[in-house]
Amino acid sequence: MPPDDDEAEDQQQPQPKGAHALEGLVVGSYCHDVLLRGGRVVGETLGGAAAFVSNVLDAASPPEAAFCVVSKVGADFAYASAPAPARRPALLCPARPTTSFHARFSDAAASAHAPDRQLRRVHACDPIYPDDLPDRPFAYGLAVGVAGEVLPETLERMIRLCRAVLVDAQALIRAFDAEDGGVRHVALEGTPYARLLQRVAFLKASSEEAPYVGVETARRRCCVIVTEGRDGCRLYWDGGEARVAPFPAVQVDPTGAGDSYLAGFAAGLLWGLSATDAALLGNFFGAAAVSQVGVPTFHPKMLQAVKRILEDKAIPRSSPCINGAFFTFQRSIMHDELHASLEEAARLMHDQPPPATENGDGIHSAQEPTSGC
Numbered sequence: 001m002p003p004d005d006d007e008a009e010d011q012q013q014p015q016p017k018g019a020h021a022l023e024g025l026v027v028g029s030y031c032h033d034v035l036l037r038g039g040r041v042v043g044e045t046l047g048g049a050a051a052f053v054s055n056v057l058d059a060a061s062p063p064e065a066a067f068c069v070v071s072k073v074g075a076d077f078a079y080a081s082a083p084a085p086a087r088r089p090a091l092l093c094p095a096r097p098t099t100s101f102h103a104r105f106s107d108a109a110a111s112a113h114a115p116d117r118q119l120r121r122v123h124a125c126d127p128i129y130p131d132d133l134p135d136r137p138f139a140y141g142l143a144v145g146v147a148g149e150v151l152p153e154t155l156e157r158m159i160r161l162c163r164a165v166l167v168d169a170q171a172l173i174r175a176f177d178a179e180d181g182g183v184r185h186v187a188l189e190g191t192p193y194a195r196l197l198q199r200v201a202f203l204k205a206s207s208e209e210a211p212y213v214g215v216e217t218a219r220r221r222c223c224v225i226v227t228e229g230r231d232g233c234r235l236y237w238d239g240g241e242a243r244v245a246p247f248p249a250v251q252v253d254p255t256g257a258g259d260s261y262l263a264g265f266a267a268g269l270l271w272g273l274s275a276t277d278a279a280l281l282g283n284f285f286g287a288a289a290v291s292q293v294g295v296p297t298f299h300p301k302m303l304q305a306v307k308r309i310l311e312d313k314a315i316p317r318s319s320p321c322i323n324g325a326f327f328t329f330q331r332s333i334m335h336d337e338l339h340a341s342l343e344e345a346a347r348l349m350h351d352q353p354p355p356a357t358e359n360g361d362g363i364h365s366a367q368e369p370t371s372g373c
């Protein structure tokens with residue numbers, strides 16, 4: 001198919017050079033997450049895919065890979081003075097409250113693919129408009145909205161600015177009940193985002209979202225990743241697919257698993273891994289996310305071990321690999337070895353207990369809202 005005018009323009013875009021040749025653009029708002037069980041509040045945490053994503057990119061990107069976050073919050077934002085990731089300043093919308101979700105957990109033992117929580121959007125901050133994005137080229141972009149804030153025209157602008165865009169399906173297919181904010185999904189094909197898919201590099205969906213994405217149609221336009229909770233994930237591209245094994249985890253809070261997965265995956269690409277190998281890093285950080293409440297804290301020894309593994313295993317990054325033209329999808333010959341080394345590193349996570357307080361509900365309060373609200 002010949003490129004349309006927009007695509008031709010994209011292909012002529014100047015390549016970022018110098019220290020920030022691997023700079024990324026993360027678009028999606030921070031939010032307040034309230035966790036409920038049996039009608040009782042059992043945790044209040046910083047949320048929003050952008051928060052989980054920046055946490056993992058900070059931890060796992062190659063040293064030369066910087067990124068910036070475009071996020072919106074209201075004057076009530078409770079984590080403005082929290083340490084990373086929210087220290088990356090959000091755009092303040094004084095007239096609107098911070099986006100906020102109530103997540104109601106059921107007591108029933110969740111199967112790997114059953115919805116583990118009922119989500120309700122309680123407040124929505126302003127959308128992120130195309131003009132809110134910095135006007136410069138980026139090596140890659142992550143569209144990680146939670147409440148419909150990444151507008152179609154904003155995604156389109158990301159595609160123009162970034163050499164490769166990775167999208168979380170939750171940014172595209174969520175709809176919100178007008179009465180109670182209940183979150184449901186709509187078919188991607190019926191949304192204005194569908195026509196942009198062929199200019200997206202990777203689209204990630206959870207197994208709950210996958211039927212709304214339409215994997216068989218979408219994989220002809222971009223690589224589709226379906227995350228399967230404790231079973232790991234599968235990648236589908238035009239002409240092939242792969243299953244990628246998970247890492248063991250004791251799940252205390254599933255929130256942010258998909259976000260942490262996507263950032264781990266992007267970091268893997270930045271280190272020069274193939275998509276199927278990078279998915280191991282996605283699974284690794286997804287597993288790390290579910291073992292803590294809210295945005296997880298990683299043990300420094302674990303991170304050192306992960307970086308050593310990546311320095312050792314990843315191919316030299318003389319030219320940025322995160323570039324639509326140069327993705328390789330297949331697993332490499334060192335895939336199993338990489339999994340074994342990361343599994344070893346994951347054990348270091350438990351060298352000392354994470355900074356969380358057990359509250360008897362299987363959900364731990366790792367982060368209290370800080371002052372500054």
Ligand SMILES: Nc1ncnc2c1ncn2[C@@H]1O[C@H](COP(=O)(O)OP(=O)(O)OP(=O)(O)O)[C@@H](O)[C@H]1O
Pocket residue numbers: 205206207226227228229230231232233246247248249250251254255256257258259261282283284285286287290
């Ligand atoms: N219980 C678990 N044990 C090990 N790994 C897990 C577990 N849950 C999630 N993961 C990892 O995290 C990835 C993403 O999880 P999942 O498929 O549940 O995403 P999600 O439903 O989008 O999460 P969320 O919406 O809560 O952010 C999985 O592919 C897997 O690698």
Ligand SMILES: O[C@H]1[C@H](O)[C@@H](O)[C@H](O)[C@@H](O)[C@H]1O
Pocket residue numbers: 031032033046047048049050052101119146170255256257258259
């Ligand atoms: O903080 C969480 C997280 O970002 C999840 O990925 C998203 O599904 C929820 O809506 C949000 O509250």
